[in-house]
Amino acid sequence: MGTKSGSAVKLALAGALLLVPCGSLFAGGTAADSRQDGRTVRPPVERLSEAYASLYSQTLLEWIEKGWKDALADAPRAAANRFSAASSGVSVRSDRLLGKTGVLQFMQSKDWAEFEIDVPQDGLYTIDLTVLPLEGTLGPVQIGVKIDGAFPFAEARNIQLPRTWTESVYPPAVNEHGDQIRPSQQETSEWSVRPLTDSKLSSPGPLRWKLSKGKHTIRLESVLEPFALAELAVRAPRQLPAYEQVAASWQSLPDNVQPGWTSVLEAEQMSAKSDPSVQVQASNDNLAAPASNGKMIYNTMGGYRWSRGGQSAEWTFDVPSDGLYYIHFKYLQNFTKDAISFREIRIDGEVPFLELQSYPFPYSRNWNVDHLKDDQGKPYAIYLTKGSHTLGLTADSSPTTPIRESIQAIVDAYQELNRQVAMVTGVKNRSMVDQNRDWNLSESMPGIEAQVGSLADRLQQQVDKLQQLYGNSLQGAEGLRSVIFDLRKMAAQPDLLSKRPPELHAQNLEKMTMFIDALARQPLTLDRIYVTSSPEQPAKPPGTLAVLGDLVQNFFRTFSPDYHYYGRRDPDGIDVWVNRGRDYVALMQQLADESFTAKTGIKVNINLMPNPGQLILSNSAGREPDVALGIAEGTPVDFAMRGSLTKLSDFPDYAAMAPRFVPGTLIPFTYDGSVYALPETVALNVLFYRTDILQRIGLKPPDTWDDMYKMLPTLQQKGYDFFFARQNYVPLFLQNGASFYTNDGLSSALNSREAFNSFKMWTELFTVYGFPTEVPSFYMHFRRGDMPVGIADYNAYMQLLVAAPELAGSWEIAPIPGMKQQDGTVARWSGGNMTSGMIFKSSKRQNDSWEFLKWWTSTETQSRFGNEIELQNGVEFRWNTANVAAFQTLPWPEKDRDTILSQWKWYKEVPNVPGGYFTSRELTFAWTRTVLQNGNYREMLEKAVFQIDSELKRKQREFGFVNDQGNTVRKLRVPDVTIPWEEAGKR
Structure with missing residues (x-):
């Protein structure tokens, strides 16, 4: 998270700056990078082929090899209203915006503004922006940065400026069963100074920009989300001192700490975070504080939801006097055996010394309590002045970046080798493989044995680097080892390349690409943070007896009728079973109480249904709910033809309610002329395409299937594929x-x-x-670029939006290809997965159930639910409502929303008979x-x-x-x- 405007860093670092060459911060090779139990925290960057020259790591390495060093002096700052040129959509506000005047507003994607900066000397600089995210779609602001008309490296095309979020209430509210309700998220609208970093913190610290002495033009381009800019600053990079250096400077400062003083911070009580998906979590045991005692208590934070590089959280605390303090964490890091999760640790917005830039949290099978310490186990004493401070932790994937980039290069080389084999043999799929034919690839492709063997050797080197990084044989690397074995076998017998169907090669590729993605994840769960005046451990982690005792207690709790609490059990309420997660159910119950029950007087029990198979069992036992939600589209007619559901179309006001849905969405729920369910969500098919790749090879996204056939020769000759499931x-x-x-x-x-x-x-x-x-994962292939165009649904959209921020601005969606009709229109009929809501015929409260189902699928309710579930859990929980009017109120980018609506009008599914x-x-x-x-x-x-x-x-x-x-x-x-x-x- 950025340093707040106007706040001062309270660490006393004067005289402690140790000039560390910028290359060591990313390229490795210095003694400062070999720490933490002798493990190399950041493997050296490997020189990759020319195809990867645009990566930041490769560009920075090239600059360093050519003698470029960090600059020592800042350039003059540029006020936002002093731009030299701007697009028509950019405007200067005439009024004050949260205390600042002369503010520049970027309201649409592709808005841009240029600034002329006079650089005092040749060198590498960092860039800070004083920004304020404006109201948009709740996601981070994303921009591109050009220097003198060009992007200096690929990561400059998409840089994220996170918003600031907080929980709406702490401690969380409690329901009638004693379970806490996950609080909604609220955005804190404030100016902040944001150093430009890459979108996933794949490189440590702020990005460096090569600038020679003299005038340069810096162009800021809006990619996603509106924002306001107050100032642009080109600064000399802050050189992180080693701990020994900064600790020596603290010795001369007054140390008035109170002996035995301890401040306990509940990790779930965050003062700020960069992403709504960085959430409070329930431990479901009594080993975290406060103890859950069989209830849903949000007593921790993080977990797997806090694993993407760049996701950060902050906590505020006070110290009673100036002096040296120690920071301890009670944490759980048991997600991947023997893996390490890294965090950039900041005090008052700054990393105090080099060792905290990528601090490791080793694998811990159980809860652990440990202080910040060096590789010898000696705790770090940190000087803090009297008063309030912030502690910030950011998920940091940069230590694994060199390995991930090298494996990606191996993936691409393997893929290119498969393309060459396919060109020689003509084999493109399983049906074309002839096991009785020998191609003698050693003659057709001289040197192929060496090529395949080289891939195996290079992949083995990366496995060795992983072992050096983690200090052990990483459990998740078995997939890589199996690929190495396979490659060595093919190097010894090259004809295996032609006799294996492409699908088997795809499995090897998927193992590597999925491992790359997993390696970037840095999950960590925190329970408590201790700030103490003593290096002594402030609390003991749960021991073996405590763990066993908790297991025994949980075992006996299973005999309680309340152990599996799936919702309210008010006998006066209608029973609604929901086939969704607990957070969905809790929010639905909250909205029903506030909006539906308060207006109608009808009480509702919304219950979690973990398995839709329960409906069949309940039907057999005669204990059905009144309403079921989240039901797959094929299920309602199965129940309807057996006489178990109510005919919704028989209700007098059905005809007035039905137009809230596209008519084609009602087809799967219609049986013998009657409608038995209403659609809740719909996952439409759309065309995904990489704008950067298609532009480079001179192609346009296909409007019809004939267009698709015409583009295929060029697409495939260039080594790309079209995805169609x-x-x-x-x-x-x-x-x-x-x-x-x-x-x-x-x-x-x-x-x-x-x-x-x-x-x-x-x-x-x-x-x-x-x-x-x-194609096991279109998302992975699309992200990698070898399938730059394809047809997929809503799930692929959310994956790309959330998990591939580096592609922002490089991909778009369009309606799927269609058939041109005689009148010139293009018919794009297509279906898509849906969920639905239905009423059981056995319900004794038919009218009340119908009122609830109308309320739930109404525009107002769907709009509120969609916005709140996204606020509560992050962009990845965007609600794909089937209510067209409600869909248009949700925070979709305007262009994507219009594309989806254009496809939606052609929605039609297969009838159920x-x-x-x-x-x-x-x-x-x-x-x-x-x-x-x-x-x-x-x-x-x-x-x-x-x-x-x-x-x-x-x-x-x-x-x-x-x-x-x-x-x-x-x-x-x-x-x-x-x-x-x-x-x-x-x-």
Whole structure:
């Protein structure tokens, strides 16, 4: 978190600056970097190939090798209103904004402003911005920085300026059962000085910028989120002293500490944090303080939610007098065996000495209490002046950056090798592999043995560096070792490269890329922080007896009827079961009490349903709830055809309520002409594309499937792939005009000409056009850049938004490709996963349940719930409501919101009919026989239709549509939508 404007750093560091070469801060190679039990905290940066020259680590290394050093003097500061040029969207405020005048506002993405800076000497500088995030989508401000018209390194394209958040209340409120309710988050709107760092703190400290003596133009470009700028400062980097140096300077200062003084900070009582997802957590045991005693008590913070580089938290504390103090942590770090989590530790906004820049928290199976200490176990005494101070910890992934970048280079080299093999053999998928043919790759690709062997050697070097970094054989590295074994085997027998299907090579690639992502994670759980006047341990960690005692207590608690508390049990309330997490349920109960019960007088018990299978058991036992929420789209009709659900469309006001949803979203919940559930959430398909890559190779995102076919040769010749999930066949059938069932719902309609064309198109994407059949993670491939365009849903959007901040501004979404119609419109029919809410027919409170379901799916409730769940848990919890009007009130970027609305009007899903589950099953079998077993597409689809019809007939007998003689008793009314819903785009 940044240093607050106007605040003074209270550490006495005068005369303690030890000039450490900037290269040692990142490139390694100094004695100061080898510490903490002899482990090398930061492995030296490895020189990578030219393809990675734009990385900050490589750029900084090049500058250092050319003799560039940290500057010793600051450049003159530039007030925001002294810009030399700006885009039309940038404006200077005429009034005061939180005490500052002459403020520059960046309100839209791609807004920019330039500043001329006169640099006093050649050198490497840091840049500080005095900024204020403005109201936006709750995410961090993201900007790009150009020097003299160019980005000096890749990370300069996306730099994050976090917002400041706090818990709305401490201690948390308590419900009627004694469980604490997770507090919502509130943003603290204040000016702060933000040193520019990379978005994930992959490099230690602020980024350095090479500037020669004289005038330079610094251009700030808005990427995401509006913000205000008050000042830009180009500064000489602050040189971090080693502890010995700064400790020596403190010896001459007055030391009036009170013997035996201790201040205990509850870690969950944070004074500020950079991200709402850095949350209070419940330990669910009595080993953290305060003890939970079987209740949900938020007595810790962090965990896996505090693991992304750059996520920070702060605590405020007071000391009674000037002097030397010691800081102790009660922490739990048991997420990956033998791994270390690193934290940058700040006092009053500054890292006091070099050893705290990437401080290690070793793996600890149980709770541990330890002080800040050096590699010999000697505690660090830190000088603090009398009064208030802040302690800040930031998740720091920089020690693993050299290893992660080197493994990524190996991944890319392995991938390039696979492309070369595919060009020689023509093998692009499993069906093309001929085990009886020998390609003799040693002759076709001279030196291939050395290439593969080199990959194995390079990967082994990174495993060795990990062992040196952590001081042990990291448990999570088995996947890398298996890849090394595989590579060595292929180096000895190169023809294995051609005889293995690409999917197996993809598994090796996935092992490495997933390990890269895991290595960047730095999880840590804190219970308490102690500031003491003595180095003695202020508290003992729970011992073996305490741990065993807690286990025994928890065992006996399992016999209590309240052990698994899933919600309220008021006998006067309607029972609502929710198939979602505890935080969702708690917030829903809160909103229901405040808004629904207060207005209607109807009490509601909202209960957690851990497993949707409970609905089947409750149905069998006759103990169903009144309402169920969070139900998968195929479930309601399964219950409806068995007479277990209420016909929602029979309620008098249903017709007035239904227009809040896109008509196509009601299709999966309609059975025999009646609607049995309402949609809650919807995950639409959209087209994802990397703007940077497509622009570089001269391509545009496809608007139609014909456009996609035209772009494929160029895309694939450049070594890229288009992502299309093999199970996502619905858009192809719908856009080709195919139906899945006949109008009476009694037979499959997949024997039509349109269906055969659709199936042929679907399978040829893989057999003719070489689409990969197995892609475990589109997100990883898209992020890496080898699949720069593809069709995916909401989950991929959130992954990219939250976990790939370095790509911000380099990717966009568009409606999926469609089929051009005779009138010139492009039909983009597509479905997407949904969840729903339904009322059980056994409920004795039908009208009350209907009132609740209307309230829950209303625009007001969905809007409030969506905003509050995101405030409470962070951007990754953005609510994908099915209520179109509510969706438009949630904090989506305007351009993305409009794209989603444009696709939403073409939403349509497959109807649900008795036995319809066989349709997806048999189509998948037909695809497998065609693509992987070289079957004839027409024969395979005909076989699938036969099997589907057989199952449909069996189920029709069961539910009375067909009698035992096979005669039709009654027909099924199958819903359909034939025109797009134009209301989806209106506001």
